[in-house]
Amino acid sequence: MLTEKLKARFGDLILSAQNERDEETLIINREGAYDFFRALRDEPDFQFNFLTDVTAVDWLERKPRYDVVYQLNSLPLAHRIRVKIGVDGPEPWVHSVVGVWGAADWLERECFDMFGVDFKGHPDLRRILMYDSFEGHPLRKDYLYNKRQPIVPEIDPVVNPIRSSR
C-alpha cells in the first residue's frame, strides 16, 4: 500500500522495494536522496516526521559494499519504513539529512565514526564515540575485533609489576 504510493510518487528514484516480515524496505538512488527524504517528511501521504535511526551495514564482498540504512517513523500515521542507499568505493558518501531531521546530526556522526561513510553537507562531521587519533573504522568487517589501539600504553602488571616508590 505504502510502497505503491511511494513508487507512484517517486518513480525512478526507487531502485527496488520489498515487504518482508511486515516491514517495508526501499532501496533508493543516492542522487536525489535529500529531496526524497524531505518529501517523505512533508507530504501528507507519508509524514515521516521522526528519524528513528541512521546506521550502515558492511557487506565486504558485495558490490556496492555498504548499505546506509535509515529507519523512519511517522508519529501521526503510525507507520514505519526502512530506506537503504548502497554506497561503494574507498570513500563512500551520501548526502547528509541534518537539514531534514535534527536527529541526523549525532546519528550521522556515529555512522561516520563507525563505518567511515562521509555525509556530505553535515555541518560538524567528526568522530563521536572513538577518539580523534583512532585509526580506521571499527564496525567495518575488515577491522579485526581484537585489534587494540590504546591511547595510553598498556602495561601488563604481571610482566611489569607496579612497585611502590617507598
Added chain:
Amino acid sequence: MSLPARWKDKIVPSDSSDEIMELQMGPSHPASHGTIKFNLKLDGERIVDCDVEVGFLHRGFEKMCEQGTWTQCFPYTDRLNYASPCINNVGFALAVERLLALDTTERCKYVRLIMSEVARIADHLTCLGMASSEVGATTVAFYMLEAREFLYDLIEAVTGARLTVTWCRVGGMTHDLPEDFADRMKASFARLDQVLTDCDKLLSRNRVFIDRMAGVGKFSKEEAISYGLSGPLLRATGVSYDVRKAHPYLVYDRMEFEVPTGDRGDNYDRFNCRFQEMYQSKRIIEQALKALPEGPVTITDPKVVLPDKEKVYNSIEGLMNHFKLIMEGIHVPAGEVYQAVEGANGELGFYIVSDGSGRPYRVRVRPPCFLGMGALNKMLIGRMIPDIITTFGMINMIGGECDR
C-alpha cells in the same frame, strides 16, 4: 577530542570589558552521574555554546555481538541500559524471534511484560532519585533507592541477579516466575506506594525543587520530534507517543493504561511524566498478573531452545542437539528486522541483520538517550551552569546505552 568547527568563530561577550571563557566540565564531574564531558563557552555564567562529548564508556557492543552466537548477545544487552536490563533482554529476544518467525507461549509474553514494567519502575526510581539528590533533595534519593531495592529483590527472585540478569532466551526465558511472586510483588508494591507518596509530598509542590526544574531545559514539540527524542522527553512536550501504544508488542494491546504527557517540555514535566509512568506501570503489572495464563514459558523447538539437561546426559540425540546449539548457534534465516520496544528512556530499537549463519551479521541498537544527549546543547544554550545538572539528570543518560 576535536572541537566543533563553529568554535573558531569569535563570540562577543555581553560586557565588552569581559571575555568568553572556555570551561571543560567532566568527564568525571561529581554531579554528572556517568562519564561525560561538556566543553562550554561561557559569557559570565551564561552558556553561549556547549559541545557534549560522549563515548568514554564505548565497549564495542555492536562489534562484539557479531563475534558470538545469537544467544551470546544477551549478556551484552544487559549492559546497555543497566538500570533496566530486563527491557533490553526482551527487545533483543523479540527481534530475533521475529526473524525466526517464532511465536512464544502466552505465559512467556505475560511474564516478559511484567518484568519489563518492574524494570521500568526501577529505572525511573534511579533516574528521579539521582536527579533529586543533585538538586539537594538527598532524602528523596535515599527513599527512592530504598524502593528500588524492593524491586531489585523482586528481579533477583525471578532472574537470579539484580542487574546483569541475562534472563531472556530466544524462544523464552531461563526461569519462570517463582511460585510466591504475586505475594512478593504485593509486599514490594505496598512499600513502593508508601515511598512514592512520601516523595510526591516532598517534591511535587516544593518551591526550591520547582524553581530548579520548571522552565529549564525547555524543548518545543517540533524540536523534540525533529531531534528524535522519545520516551518521557518527548511526552513531556505533549506528544503522546509510546511504542507500547503506537506499535504494540507482547500483549500491551490487551492492557489498559494511560500515557502521561506534559505540556511545557521542561524538566519539571519530564520529572512528572516519569513519576506518573510508575503508577501506570504498576497498573499494567496488576492487570497482567490477574490475566497471567498457566503453561510453560519456553517453547520446545529443538532448533532454537536447548534440551533439558536430563536428555543431554542420557541420550545421544539430546547431547548432539545441545552441542549443535552451543557450538553453531541458532540458525536464523537471512534477512533483517527492526524491533522497537519502549525502554525506560524511550524507543529502544534493535535492528538486526542475519546472513543465515549461526552468528549475527549486524546488531544495531537505537539508543534513546544517545539522541537525548544529541539535543542537550540546544536545551542548554542561554542557560546557566547549574541548569546543566538538572537537564542532564532528566535526560537520564546511561553510559552503557549511550556509548555502547
